[in-house]
Amino acid sequence: MWLLGQSRPTPEAKFVTMAVRGDEPTASPELVEAARNVRDWDKVGLLSAQHCVSPWVLRSISQSDVGSLIPEESLHDMRRRTRAFVLETLSLSQVLQEALLALGGKGVPVIVLKGPAIAERYYPDPALRPYRDIDLLVPMEAHREVFDVCSALGYAVAEDHGGVSAAANGTCESPLETRFAHRETGRRLEIHYDHLQIGLRPHGMADVWCRSEDRGFHGIPARVLALNDLFLFLCVHLNKHGFGGLMWFKDLDLIVRREGPRLDWEWLGQAARDEGVQTSFRYAMRLLRKLLDTPLAGPASALANGGGNVLHRVLWREAEVLNLSVGRWRRAVQFVPGDGLRGALPSVVVMGRRSDKLRALGRRLLG
Numbered sequence: 021m022w023l024l025g026q027s028r029p030t031p032e033a034k035f036v037t038m039a040v041r042g043d044e045p046t047a048s049p050e051l052v053e054a055a056r057n058v059r060d061w062d063k064v065g066l067l068s069a070q071h072c073v074s075p076w077v078l079r080s081i082s083q084s085d086v087g088s089l090i091p092e093e094s095l096h097d098m099r100r101r102t103r104a105f106v107l108e109t110l111s112l113s114q115v116l117q118e119a120l121l122a123l124g125g126k127g128v129p130v131i132v133l134k135g136p137a138i139a140e141r142y143y144p145d146p147a148l149r150p151y152r153d154i155d156l157l158v159p160m161e162a163h164r165e166v167f168d169v170c171s172a173l174g175y176a177v178a179e180d181h182g183g184v185s186a187a188a189n190g191t192c193e194s195p196l197e198t199r200f201a202h203r204e205t206g207r208r209l210e211i212h213y214d215h216l217q218i219g220l221r222p223h224g225m226a227d228v229w230c231r232s233e234d235r236g237f238h239g240i241p242a243r244v245l246a247l248n249d250l251f252l253f254l255c256v257h258l259n260k261h262g263f264g265g266l267m268w269f270k271d272l273d274l275i276v277r278r279e280g281p282r283l284d285w286e287w288l289g290q291a292a293r294d295e296g297v298q299t300s301f302r303y304a305m306r307l308l309r310k311l312l313d314t315p316l317a318g319p320a321s322a323l324a325n326g327g328g329n330v331l332h333r334v335l336w337r338e339a340e341v342l343n344l345s346v347g348r349w350r351r352a353v354q355f356v357p358g359d360g361l362r363g364a365l366p367s368v369v370v371m372g373r374r375s376d377k378l379r380a381l382g383r384r385l386l387g
């Protein structure tokens with residue numbers, strides 16, 4: 021079917037993807053062959069930066085003689101971008117420490133999401149996993165204390181996706197997040213009220229907190245998502261970003277490679293169904309194997325063979341994902357009835373938990 025796309029990835033996209041395959045950055049005959057087919061090395065550098073995999077790609081290049089095929093100017097640009105990622109990550113490490121100390125001082129429990137929580141646990145070298153902001157999960161009822169802390173640290177609200185109002189009005193729609201930006205440095209601190217952020221309160225949010233694990237960051241206590249919760253969260257996060265983040269695919273890939281036997285595929289499938297994100301989960305598995313040749317076996321292999329439903333495969337075409345050029349279509353994933361039918365109907369059609377969404381939409385329209 022033409023709607024699903026049959027085009028092959030460009031040589032540049034193929035090289036970037038090949039460079040991040042495996043347990044750690046390595047040279048392979050396939051990578052050398054992919055390098056010989058590249059016509060635009062500036063595009064390779066741009067794709068690597070856009071997908072936040074520049075450190076991994078550059079490390080793979082350094083492990084081989086691929087560098088001799090790359091124009092010096094393009095290679096210099098890749099090195100410059102990698103240094104910028106490293107410096108930004110170091111700066112954000114300080115942001116994380118300050119936020120954890122301040123929130124802990126107010127007694128606010130915190131789960132560290134994404135970047136810093138993943139880099140230390142699953143990457144062979146944390147420097148290979150850059151991040152552009154700090155994402156923290158806090159209980160919704162603590163949002164006022166969080167606002168006070170962020171203001172005291174010099175942050176102002178950049179975007180508030182229903183945070184205060186949804187927490188105050190008590191409707192079944194779940195607040196998504198509040199994004200803060202530092203008034204002087206512009207550093208971003210994103211406060212999440214649930215980890216899936218589909219716009220409905222997760223069924224098992226209390227259990228997510230109970231299952232979360234202690235993890236110190238630079239000696240400061242905090243928590244991280246349990247393994248299976250983290251894996252499902254990353255699948256849904258990928259869908260919200262149009263399956264367009266190679267770095268997030270790499271996170272999933274390394275979790276499978278490092279923790280595969282501990283992943284509970286039956287639990288993941290049931291939790292995905294309960295939360296209305298089953299197609300996000302299944303399609304992520306299909307794309308994960310196609311992109312990074314992730315070693316999925318048993319139930320995981322069956323999921324990868326099945327993939328997402330037709331709507332997912334039309335909206336987020338496999339060919340575009342493999343070409344590292346997919347768009348977002350965030351409204352098809354997140355239920356935002358506060359934006360009227362435009363913010364509600366796409367996710368009703370594409371995602372699960374339709375009865376919950378229709379009831380919430382009815383209350384909005386009738387209230």
